[in-house]
Amino acid sequence: MDVHNASALAGAPERLAPQRTLLLVDDEQNILAALRRLLRRDAYHILTAGSGQEGLDLLASHAVDVIVSDQRMPGMLGADFLRKAKLLYPQTMRIMLSGYTELQAVTDAVNEGAIFKFLTKPWDDQQLRDHIAEAFRLKGIDDDNARLNQQLREANLALAAANAAMQALLHQQQHQISRSEVSLDIARELLQLLPLPVLCLDEDGMIAFVNAAAAGLFERGAALLGSDAALALPQLFEPHAAAQRQVIIGGKAYAVARHAMGAHSRSRGSLVTLCHTGAPA
Template identity: 85%
Template sequence: MDVHHAPVPDRTDERPDAPRRTLLLVDDEQNILAALRRLLRRDPYHILTATSGQEGLDVLAGHAVDVIVSDQRMPGMLGADFLRKARLLYPQTMRIMLSGYTELQAVTDAVNEGAIFKFLTKPWDDQQLRGHLAEAFRLKGIDDDNARLNEQLREANLALAVANDAMQALLHRQQHQISRDEVSLGIAREVLQFLPLPVLGLDEDGMIAFINTAAAQLFERGAALLGNEAALALPQLFQAHADTQRKVTIGGKSYAVALHAMGARSRSRGSLVTLCLDGTPP
């Protein structure tokens, strides 16, 4: 296999990050390959050559090729058959046939099958050939960009799906925790509700947020106290905020009043006030 690597000319108009553009020339006549290399020496192509269809397939197996230019009449394998195999094995390539023999049926079949992008006859027009090559590389670049964007989109969608699954799992855990907290809160409220000990709950602004049955029975207004400011509704208890524990007289009985600040071991805010019958005459 005769593989030649033509030097890539210094092109100031090429992007520094542009991928290397590789061209494969396949022809059984060495003078044709040499003429094509001379013609394209000023173009920014990395050129590989082969002298038969099988050698062309061997080159494709070892190199990333963008555009192929193949002769039709070659020993062992016709150009149309070579380009069909190239399309089957390397569909991302752009394929051009350059031949001095216009075998209409073979060329037409290859074009209709999508094996050939362009068909040019020998002798070729230099500018026309260079123009078709430039167009082929341009279209190959668009295809590569689309493939890269599709891959990036696929990766982004995959990452989004993973993030969405993680968020759903987090929301499920949070919802489960909220449900557990609601159950725990319901149990706690029920326990406090049926304690024989009068209990009042104050929010962080000093409003009465909870009053159990024992407390409702102790005070004349009972449950009507809910939502009122403790300092105004129960001034004798509100004074207990000055001290964590003190004694008050309610209905002729002495009670020990204790104030418990909430939030030390939870996210609760406010305070809990308990009244315990002291048993000592005022």
């Protein structure tokens, strides 16, 4: 078994990562030597084997792009070798070069896709070089397509993962919104059930909520919603008035307390409560 780098110059080290690898399989050493001399100019990384089994051994340990094999070899015919090469290494391009025209064996191998080209000995140098170059060109296209398909699969997987993460986040946000809405409904109901009047103002001083007790206390009732508190209820929201003070409404005294919201939550605005203190002093 012989390994030869046809692209290396005399005395220069062999390339560690050859880009184009060619495997020549023939039981006649003079044929292998002639092929090496012919193809050296094309800068291929050339591997040689003297039998089909040796060829399979080389395929197991090297990344081969193109195979050129003889047909009539001891132990294993070229068609059988190329058939096994196709089964084990389908990405290779396979060429048969033989002086024997065993039509049926060659026809079967071609029909099975085991052979890309069939050439006879003696060969035409330029024709052989052209066919091998074409095989490498097609192999390069196949490799590019495989690489692009892999990149597409990876991009699709990444996109699917991103979509799944986005869906999970959206579900979490929707769940949080639902919980917030339930909490808000509970808070509204609790405020409605309180016997003392309660009003809620947003951060701009607009009346955002009036409970039943407050609606019954003021003539406008629910119509206060959306009104400017300072204009709608000036007796409660005089400029620069203290946060806690006493007012007279309907002849009754009420202690008014205004509580700023947001100390323990993300809420804004203020909560105003009115507590009846009895007859005015």
